[in-house]
Amino acid sequence: xxxxxxxxxxSWTDIDGITRTQTGQGEPGDLWLGTSVGPTFDGRIxxxxxxxxxxxxxxYAPNSYWAAARFNLINDGNGLYGIAxxxxxxNPVIAGVIALMLEMNPTLTAIQIREILRQTxxxxxxxxxxxxxxxxxxxxxxxxxxxAVSSLKPTLISxxxxxxxxxxxxxxxxxxLSVQNIGAAVTxxxxxxxxxxxxxxxxxxxxxxxxxxxxxxxTCSRSDALAAGGTYPPITLTVSVASNAASPVTNQVSASGGxxxxxxxxxxxxxxxxxxxxxxxxSSFIPFIDFL
Numbered sequence: 064x065x066x067x068x069x070x071x072x073x074s075w076t077d078i079d080g081i082t083r084t085q086t087g088q089g090e091p092g093d094l095w096l097g098t099s100v101g102p103t104f105d106g107r108i109x110x111x112x113x114x115x116x117x118x119x120x121x122x123y124a125p126n127s128y129w130a131a132a133r134f135n136l137i138n139d140g141n142g143l144y145g146i147a148x149x150x151x152x153x154n155p156v157i158a159g160v161i162a163l164m165l166e167m168n169p170t171l172t173a174i175q176i177r178e179i180l181r182q183t184x185x186x187x188x189x190x191x192x193x194x195x196x197x198x199x200x201x202x203x204x205x206x207x208x209x210x211a212v213s214s215l216k217p218t219l220i221s222x223x224x225x226x227x228x229x230x231x232x233x234x235x236x237x238x239x240l241s242v243q244n245i246g247a248a249v250t251x252x253x254x255x256x257x258x259x260x261x262x263x264x265x266x267x268x269x270x271x272x273x274x275x276x277x278x279x280x281x282t283c284s285r286s287d288a289l290a291a292g293g294t295y296p297p298i299t300l301t302v303s304v305a306s307n308a309a310s311p312v313t314n315q316v317s318a319s320g321g322x323x324x325x326x327x328x329x330x331x332x333x334x335x336x337x338x339x340x341x342x343x344x345x346s347s348f349i350p351f352i353d354f355l
Contacts, residue, residue: 064161064177067113067198068098068153069189075118075146078136083146085118092189094197098150101196110199112180113190116153118146160205167212170249170290183207217291218246221256221318221328228333233304235267238330240298242318244289250321255284258300259315263308263334271298289321310334 070091074084089096095117101109120137123130123145130136135145161176171179184201186193193201222241229236240256256274258281260266269276273296274283283298311331319325 064111064157064173064180065109065199066150066153066157066203067100067110068095068116068148068150069093069113069202070095070117071115072118075120076138077134078138078140078142079133080138081134083134088117088148092187094189095149098153101199108194108196108199110196111177112157112184112200112203113198114153114156114203116150116156117148119148119152119156120144121147121152121155157203160203160208163205163209164212167209168215168248170288171212175247179208179211183211215248216246217244217248217250217289217321217323219243219250219254219289219318219321219323219326220245221316221326223258223314223316223328223330225314225330225332228335229264229304229308230335231304231308231337232306233337236264236302236304238300238302238314240271240283240300240316241294242289242326243294244291244321244323246323247291248322249291250289250323252321253284253286254289254295254318254321254323255282256298256316256318257282259317260302261312261314263305263312264302264314264332265305267301267303269298269300272296274298284320304334306337308334 070089070093072091074082077083101107103109123143125142129145130142136142137144137146164176165171180203181200183204185204186201190198190201220243223238225236225238240258242254242256244250266278266281269278269281269283271283274285276283289295311333313329313331315327315329317325317327
């Protein structure tokens with residue numbers, strides 16, 4: 064993330080009560096004359112965002128090099144605050160905004176952070192139409208960026224699937240239940256998955272790595288966060304099939320919690336009749352043999 068620096072102020076009162084003025088470095092609200100601008104050699108705009116930094120007030124270590132110059136220290140700052148400037152100050156401003164964004168949502172990627180900073184930046188009479196090679200997408204707006212981060216929500220989707228067809232009287236068939244977060248934020252709190260079996264299917268076991276499962280309710284839960292784009296380990300539900308089970312039947316699953324709306328999914332399962340041996344005495348069965 065590449066930033067430009069603009070001027071906060073051109074005068075201040077120092078620790079001795081003397082008014083200090085800086086000239087020839089740009090006017091308040093406009094770019095500091097020493098800041099780097101775009102475009103890049105290959106034609107990109109070069110600057111992502113601009114930050115208020117030249118002659119910004121920042122914390123000073125009392126025994127630092129900069130604190131030795133009393134004109135840097137501000138009035139009523141008790142020697143702990145002073146003037147800073149240039150991109151040496153704009154970079155920390157942007158880094159501080161990013162730190163707040165990551166505190167709110169630790170799963171944000173660098174690309175997401177850059178796009179949020181770009182899209183929430185503000186334009187004014189100094190920036191003109193943005194984006195442009197001098198100001199990038201405009202002046203950083205920390206509140207707008209954090210508001211955008213807070214609006215990011217996790218979005219769970221659930222799925223249930225099986226392989227092939229089940230057979231009437233089959234002692235063991237299996238479903239695989241999955242939960243994915245396709246939203247832009249990490250989940251928070253407990254996520255629960257509940258399966259609702261149709262008539263003709265009886266549960267025999269339910270489990271999955273990291274899940275706490277209740278056999279009675281066919282519900283599995285966990286509280287570890289699921290990152291945006293992530294998928295929890297699958298849950299395996301095994302069932303027995305009644306000898307008179309109808310076909311097809313539909314298995315339903317729901318996933319809820321974690322800050323997401325409830326997600327549902329279903330899986331239609333074909334159940335075929337069991338193979339039946341026909342006794343030799345059954346005269347209705349007449350074998351046919353082709354002789355070649």
